[in-house]
Amino acid sequence: MKKYQKIVALLLIVAIGFSACTKDIPVDEDGLLITSRAECFVSNFELLGADFITVRSKAAVIDTTAQTVNVEVLFGTDLKNVYPQFSLASDCKLDPKITAKTDLSDLANPKVYTVVSGNRQVRKPYTLIIKYQ
Amino acid sequence: MRKLTINHLPLLFFATMLLLASCKKEEYKIPDPVSDLSSDALKRTLGPNIVTQTIEFAYAMAIPKEKGKLVSAEVEATIAGGTGTFLQNNSYFTNSSGQDVPVLVGDPSVNKDNRTSVTFNVDTNAATLRYFYVIPEEARGKSVSFIFSATSSNGQKVTYNLGPYSISKMDIKRNIAVSNNTNSYISIEDMAVYNATSAAANAGKIDLVYLYRTSPGAFIHGLVSPAADPIYLPGVILPAGVNRSTKVRREFGVQDRNLANLQFGIYVDDLDFQQIKLTDAPNYAVGLKAESSAWVETADGKYRAYIYINSVSTASGGSAVISILRYAL
Numbered sequence: 168m169k170k171y172q173k174i175v176a177l178l179l180i181v182a183i184g185f186s187a188c189t190k191d192i193p194v195d196e197d198g199l200l201i202t203s204r205a206e207c208f209v210s211n212f213e214l215l216g217a218d219f220i221t222v223r224s225k226a227a228v229i230d231t232t233a234q235t236v237n238v239e240v241l242f243g244t245d246l247k248n249v250y251p252q253f254s255l256a257s258d259c260k261l262d263p264k265i266t267a268k269t270d271l272s273d274l275a276n277p278k279v280y281t282v283v284s285g286n287r288q289v290r291k292p293y294t295l296i297i298k299y300q
Numbered sequence: 301m302r303k304l305t306i307n308h309l310p311l312l313f314f315a316t317m318l319l320l321a322s323c324k325k326e327e328y329k330i331p332d333p334v335s336d337l338s339s340d341a342l343k344r345t346l347g348p349n350i351v352t353q354t355i356e357f358a359y360a361m362a363i364p365k366e367k368g369k370l371v372s373a374e375v376e377a378t379i380a381g382g383t384g385t386f387l388q389n390n391s392y393f394t395n396s397s398g399q400d401v402p403v404l405v406g407d408p409s410v411n412k413d414n415r416t417s418v419t420f421n422v423d424t425n426a427a428t429l430r431y432f433y434v435i436p437e438e439a440r441g442k443s444v445s446f447i448f449s450a451t452s453s454n455g456q457k458v459t460y461n462l463g464p465y466s467i468s469k470m471d472i473k474r475n476i477a478v479s480n481n482t483n484s485y486i487s488i489e490d491m492a493v494y495n496a497t498s499a500a501a502n503a504g505k506i507d508l509v510y511l512y513r514t515s516p517g518a519f520i521h522g523l524v525s526p527a528a529d530p531i532y533l534p535g536v537i538l539p540a541g542v543n544r545s546t547k548v549r550r551e552f553g554v555q556d557r558n559l560a561n562l563q564f565g566i567y568v569d570d571l572d573f574q575q576i577k578l579t580d581a582p583n584y585a586v587g588l589k590a591e592s593s594a595w596v597e598t599a600d601g602k603y604r605a606y607i608y609i610n611s612v613s614t615a616s617g618g619s620a621v622i623s624i625l626r627y628a629l
Contacts, residue, residue, distance in 0.1 A: 217581075218552045224518070241518040243532065243586035248549075300518060 204285030211254035258285025503541030512618020
């Protein structure tokens, strides 16, 4: 009987040892998966008003070299209450995060959003430039 | 073989009971037919109960033919209904086309205090009467309950209770015509539109100016507060004293059914006005179209309102038809 108990205990130790050796999945401070991708750019941009309707007068111009997003908004747009939406390259994230309505009314001091690559090694700041129609 | 011990006996007993219970056949019982005078009622109106509006109910009553016939029907409200409250003296049947066809069954209803009654004048033992309760001013912000009752020729009486129903604090005003440069000054407090002369006489009550502009192209129809940046009031010379700064937020996703003449399936209710935050809203809304709307909060913080644009026209310099729901804070 003791012999069987020893075998079971041994198997248990080996199993625990194996599980302890499993490689951890790398995640960042937000719990997002860190991948091997180094691509880091803004692919699309949308700007919604407080009524969740677009306030753009035409498509946003994204310059990945100058790292700018140029948006022209409709006359009368309330830029104190808008929802910017960035589309990013795969696995990228945005810093600072956009979690609620944003005040973009200070046109003289455009906001800067940094795109962070999937491998979290590349950071590219994009300046959001807004002008009225 | 192990002997049955005392410990096994409860388990065996329980298993036997379970078996017996599971084997018991449920006999079908014929539902008890209505053997006495009986009644049922339902509320047909949906949405918030707004003062001056009507709440409609359907009250059904029946008695077996051999027991007698219907004599009268009555509704008692905890708060007497407004002018126009009545219990319809028609019963209805649905024809082959799906239409409700009225059949006269009684004398016109009589209102006395908070009771409305109909006396049947035909020999009938089943009827469904509709009750239209006009919400009176006294009921604003309170609750109203209803007791429906019917009597039959054999002396029986039956009652059915409905409610309580909360009565909204909102005011409603539909189909107000506004026009560019003419009747363009809107007062939320008065729920009315003024021209420049009348606006000057009511300067402290003017919250918004209706404008129609073709340039810039995004302007079109606008509701702009008098204190807004002059770029949103192009060509407007405000009457003396008209200077309030009203919070306005344009809204495209909400079309209130009451204001939209029973289109759409959304109702703006008291709770919407209680919860909406307009502190950071601008004092203008431009780019308005038919079926769009605007949330408004007056400068003195006395009222919040929801303005629905029923229709717009570019003819004769621009005009619109608006409807207002107002909530006193």
